[in-house]
Amino acid sequence: MQNNWEPEQYDLQPFTTIEPEEQAEERPPSNFARGCLRFLLDVVETIALAIILYLAINAVAARVRVQGRSMYPTFKGGEFILVYRLAYHNKLPHRGDIIVFHPEMIKKQGFGWLNVENDFIKRIIGLPGEEVKIYGGKVYINGKPLKEPYIAEPPRYTGVWKIPKGKVFVLGDNRNNSTDSHVFGPVPIKYIIGRAVFIYYPPEEWGIIRRVQYDTP
Numbered sequence: 001m002q003n004n005w006e007p008e009q010y011d012l013q014p015f016t017t018i019e020p021e022e023q024a025e026e027r028p029p030s031n032f033a034r035g036c037l038r039f040l041l042d043v044v045e046t047i048a049l050a051i052i053l054y055l056a057i058n059a060v061a062a063r064v065r066v067q068g069r070s071m072y073p074t075f076k077g078g079e080f081i082l083v084y085r086l087a088y089h090n091k092l093p094h095r096g097d098i099i100v101f102h103p104e105m106i107k108k109q110g111f112g113w114l115n116v117e118n119d120f121i122k123r124i125i126g127l128p129g130e131e132v133k134i135y136g137g138k139v140y141i142n143g144k145p146l147k148e149p150y151i152a153e154p155p156r157y158t159g160v161w162k163i164p165k166g167k168v169f170v171l172g173d174n175r176n177n178s179t180d181s182h183v184f185g186p187v188p189i190k191y192i193i194g195r196a197v198f199i200y201y202p203p204e205e206w207g208i209i210r211r212v213q214y215d216t217p
Helices: 031-060 104-108
Strands: 061-065 080-084 098-101 120-126 131-135 138-141 159-162 167-171 192-201
Touching: 061 192, 098 167, 120 131, 120 138
Parallel strands: none
Antiparallel strands: 061 080, 080 192, 098 120, 098 192, 120 167, 131 138, 131 159
16 A cells, blocks of 8 residues: 655744844934924024124114203203214214213312213314304304304303313203303313214104204304
């Protein structure tokens, strides 16, 4: 009897070495994380830019509040103005300019009864080397009358001043209610902070402070 039995066939595969699972690759930040990082960088850039602009603006401009009525009717008092610090950088002052200056020279002269804690704001009338004479309600520069449509009323005082080199003679537009050069004398140019150029508050007074053009002297 024929034996048809055959041995069972097995599919034997070679042994394989199982390697440890490789470390998972680092995943890139999610969109949310990238968005947060971008936002923080934008905030830092904005703050840095604001600081730079603030310092740059302060280097060329000052903000001053007008106090009192010594410059009436040009200023009524309480206005906020911008002062251009570089107005006289390598330039001579201009007659008619409204300036803000430090009161150090007034302190040195011993005017103890004056409030010299705040900066002064006045109008330049006399320039270095000129003679200023106030007589009969008028101002004369080197003997020629000065037309002043901006004053509140003619001055009721008299005097003659010779303006030294490096100084200017300043007066308030409210001549009879102003402590100015007719009291404490000419102001050294080095104490000038700058020229008033713009009223930015209150809104109804908003506008450029224009320079005065004189016919004489």
